[in-house]
Amino acid sequence: VTVTVNKTASHSVPSTLYGQMFEDINSGDGGLYAELLQNRAFQQVTPNTSNALTAWSALNGAHLTVIADPVPVSKSLPNSLQFSVPSGSSGDVGFTNSGFWGIKVDSSWTYKASFYYRFPASSSFSGTLTVGLRANGGTVLAHASTEVHGSTTSWTQVNLELKPASSAPDVNNSFFISVDGAEAAGQTINFAMLSLFPPTFKDRPNGLRIDIAETLAEMGPAFFRFPGGNNLEVSSLFTPTGQSTATRWQWNATVGSLLDRPGRPGDWGYINTDGLGMMEYLQFFEDVGMEPIMAVWSGEYLLLVFLLPGIEWYSLGGTSEPETNLAGFIQQAKDQINFVIGDPETSAPAALRASLGHPDPFKLRFVEIGNEDFFAASTYPYRWHDFFGNLSAAFPQIRFLATSDVRASGVGDPVLSPPAPSYDIHVYQTPAWFYENAFFYDSFARNGMTYFEGEYAVTSDGSSGIDWPTVAGSSGEAAFMTGLERNSDIVFAASYAPLLQRPDLISFEYAPPFARNLEHLADLWRSSAGSVIKSTSYYVQKLFATNVGDEYLTSTLPTNGGTLHWSVTRSSGSGETFIKVANAGNASASITFDLTQFGTVSRAGTLQLLTGGATASNTPEAPLTVVPQSSNIATGKTFTYNPPAFSVSVITTRTQ
Numbered sequence: 001v002t003v004t005v006n007k008t009a010s011h012s013v014p015s016t017l018y019g020q021m022f023e024d025i026n027s028g029d030g031g032l033y034a035e036l037l038q039n040r041a042f043q044q045v046t047p048n049t050s051n052a053l054t055a056w057s058a059l060n061g062a063h064l065t066v067i068a069d070p071v072p073v074s075k076s077l078p079n080s081l082q083f084s085v086p087s088g089s090s091g092d093v094g095f096t097n098s099g100f101w102g103i104k105v106d107s108s109w110t111y112k113a114s115f116y117y118r119f120p121a122s123s124s125f126s127g128t129l130t131v132g133l134r135a136n137g138g139t140v141l142a143h144a145s146t147e148v149h150g151s152t153t154s155w156t157q158v159n160l161e162l163k164p165a166s167s168a169p170d171v172n173n174s175f176f177i178s179v180d181g182a183e184a185a186g187q188t189i190n191f192a193m194l195s196l197f198p199p200t201f202k203d204r205p206n207g208l209r210i211d212i213a214e215t216l217a218e219m220g221p222a223f224f225r226f227p228g229g230n231n232l233e234v235s236s237l238f239t240p241t242g243q244s245t246a247t248r249w250q251w252n253a254t255v256g257s258l259l260d261r262p263g264r265p266g267d268w269g270y271i272n273t274d275g276l277g278m279m280e281y282l283q284f285f286e287d288v289g290m291e292p293i294m295a296v297w298s299g300e301y302l303l304l305v306f307l308l309p310g311i312e313w314y315s316l317g318g319t320s321e322p323e324t325n326l327a328g329f330i331q332q333a334k335d336q337i338n339f340v341i342g343d344p345e346t347s348a349p350a351a352l353r354a355s356l357g358h359p360d361p362f363k364l365r366f367v368e369i370g371n372e373d374f375f376a377a378s379t380y381p382y383r384w385h386d387f388f389g390n391l392s393a394a395f396p397q398i399r400f401l402a403t404s405d406v407r408a409s410g411v412g413d414p415v416l417s418p419p420a421p422s423y424d425i426h427v428y429q430t431p432a433w434f435y436e437n438a439f440f441y442d443s444f445a446r447n448g449m450t451y452f453e454g455e456y457a458v459t460s461d462g463s464s465g466i467d468w469p470t471v472a473g474s475s476g477e478a479a480f481m482t483g484l485e486r487n488s489d490i491v492f493a494a495s496y497a498p499l500l501q502r503p504d505l506i507s508f509e510y511a512p513p514f515a516r517n518l519e520h521l522a523d524l525w526r527s528s529a530g531s532v533i534k535s536t537s538y539y540v541q542k543l544f545a546t547n548v549g550d551e552y553l554t555s556t557l558p559t560n561g562g563t564l565h566w567s568v569t570r571s572s573g574s575g576e577t578f579i580k581v582a583n584a585g586n587a588s589a590s591i592t593f594d595l596t597q598f599g600t601v602s603r604a605g606t607l608q609l610l611t612g613g614a615t616a617s618n619t620p621e622a623p624l625t626v627v628p629q630s631s632n633i634a635t636g637k638t639f640t641y642n643p644p645a646f647s648v649s650v651i652t653t654r655t656q
């Protein structure tokens with residue numbers, strides 16, 4: 001095939017085109033959020049149950065119970081860990097935390113350990129608490145100590161640094177606190193908000209895990225959608241304590257002191273600490289140079305059903321808040337937006353932001369009202385009307401996105417009033433669906449409506465769910481993405497989802513794979529040598545996001561529905577020209593590029609090529625199976641390129 005490239009740009013490529021979609025779906029606590037202790041503050045657990053002790057174990061005969069403390073460390077954290085040393089004890093008696101499926105011990109790191117303690121009954125005891133990291137076989141890898149006195153009956157915080165003498169070969173390690181059993185026999189000590197941080201991204205306190213944050217930053221994202229996804233919904237299955245409106249994600253429960261964050265039963269089957277809260281997100285965006293696409297709750301409830309091992313999910317039976325109840329939720333959404341951009345002089349949420357160290361507003365141009373509200377389409381018209389009406393009046397500078405269905409005509413289904421300025425569209429499908437739908441947006445009306453492809457990914461090979469992104473899937477996604485570039489006059493943003501953990505874009509060591517109770521998968525992760533596994537789809541996202549320029553050049557159209565797709569974009573300033581080719585078929589192809597409209601075209605360019613067998617994947621056992629290869633390539637006013645079967649190529653040359 002010959003592809004003639006037009007010299008004159010048809011439209012600008014929006015700077016927001018490529019970004020990331022994040023929610024805490026096995027990816028915040030134990031993932032992006034660097035805290036190493038699981039169940040660190042006994043949030044949302046039922047005291048005096050074994051579940052309340054998740055991740056905690058007694059050492060050498062200690063008695064451990066999670067109690068509803070009569071003198072809690074804070075109103076938001078009512079539970080504490082009660083540790084008793086039985087009479088007749090000897091040796092080190094204490095307790096451990098196993099972390100999120102292990103703890104990485106790195107001798108180049110200084111760990112920050114902290115906790116609150118108090119003696120529930122005053123005693124004359126004086127002794128030493130040893131705090132440290134130990135291999136599960138018992139070898140102590142790092143330790144520090146502090147003196148404690150039985151007269152300390154009010155909560156007292158201890159901060160210690162742990163410096164391991166050597167790195168551990170695997171993550172089968174735990175955090176521990178112990179006392180001399182003989183000295184402390186008969187004593188009881190309560191502990192609350194125990195925490196262990198490794199160094200963090202940009203050294204932020206309460207910050208993010210460096211390797212994951214750096215991997216995200218390297219992708220060149222322009223935006224970050226948060227906090228969900230279904231994590232923003234109110235769901236009712238697979239949650240430890242059940243859910244109600246009270247347990248929804250609420251921005252104001254995620255800010256300030258960690259003692260003031262109650263956590264919540266997250267929507268994906270485990271408790272969210274909310275340690276990764278509004279300020280941590282916003283600071284991360286600034287650190288990486290991306291902007292938020294922030295969602296507010298729209299009054300929708302979901303019943304989530306999560307199917308294993310196909311990694312598929314359904315949302316069923318959505319119900320909604322009645323219109324008469326919405327006012328308080330709309331005010332909370334206004335407050336959430338004001339926390340991000342409000343004026344501290346006139347807005348209490350903005351003043352709170354200023355008090356937390358950021359008087360200047362953060363950047364915020366896009367706010368999404370709800371998530372996948374097509375599941376509650378019958379009630380979305382009144383919810384959209386009330387949320388959008390109020391929020392757009394208060395924040396006319398913000399573009400709001402609807403999350404119900406929309407037709408190619410740009411008319412909402414259901415029709416929304418006032419009409420939505422933008423829609424968020426999601427698709428989880430097979431490789432074939434993606435290349436067959438590379439022309440999805442070509443037929444959409446150009447009527448001022450813009451689109452956010454807020455979630456998309458190949459999640460199935462056509463017969464069953466996939467465990468890891470495959471080359472066939474990633475090249476199908478790339479084919480679809482060439483269509484997003486062609487239609488970037490109306491598609492202003494796009495993000496693969498989910499971002500972290502399988503079968504997602506990036507996986508990481510020692511956090512659990514999708515469901516935390518799959519022991520065989522957990523074992524795989526414990527033995528994994530690498531710490532971050534970049535999937536083939538990760539590389540596709542990065543190749544597209546970091547080679548895009550600012551203008552779209554039309555060219556001969558690919559065959560609609562075929563397996564071979566391309567797009568050409570250019571940096572107007574430098575003349576760098578990016579030719580992307582996605583071959584999602586099982587045979588190599590041949591394309592002759594005709595750039596004769598340009599005055600000059602560099603005779604040499606670079607080729608970045610990702611290719612492999614259809615089912616090839618990057619996994620913990622083989623994380624580097626398929627990675628992009630760079631090489632030089634002859635370019636010029638005409639040149640022929642033969643993309644291999646199942647491949648994604650970016651050819652960069654210079655045109656004037």
Ligand code: AHR
Pocket residue numbers: 023025228229230231313315371372426455497498
């Ligand atoms: O990405 C996983 C889930 O898929 C999101 O939470 C939801 O929006 C979609 O159904």
